[in-house]
Amino acid sequence: MATKLYDLAVKTGEYTDGQGQQKGRWQNVGAVMQNNDGGKFIMLAKWFNPAGVPDLSGKGATSESILLSMFEPKDKNGQAPAAAPRQAAPAQRPAAPRQAPAPQQQYGDDDIPF
Secondary structure, rough: OOEEEEEEEEEEEEEOOOOOOOOEEEEEEEEEEEOOOOOOEEEOOOOOOOOHHOOOOHHHHHHOOOOOOEEEEOOOOOOOOOOOOOOOOOOOOOOOOOOOOOOOOOOOOOOOOO
């Protein structure tokens, strides 16, 4: 059975709380999980579309990326769940040698391949 390590969230806006402090408004969009063998993977919500995340950086259209933040999972009361202590990750395998990516073919408007 896989274990949730982190919630993944994007900042969708800001608001002012009752004490007058600026707070971030966050939307959970997935999770970082770990298999029984120690392998990690990401699950993203099917509805999540990164293009729909508002640009809060103030950089305008020049911003070409979004930030996904990782938060420790919490229960419905906002407390970290009492879980068994996490086991140390198994020894890392040596990284496979990196290969250069295959060149991408460029198509003009007239040469759409589909």
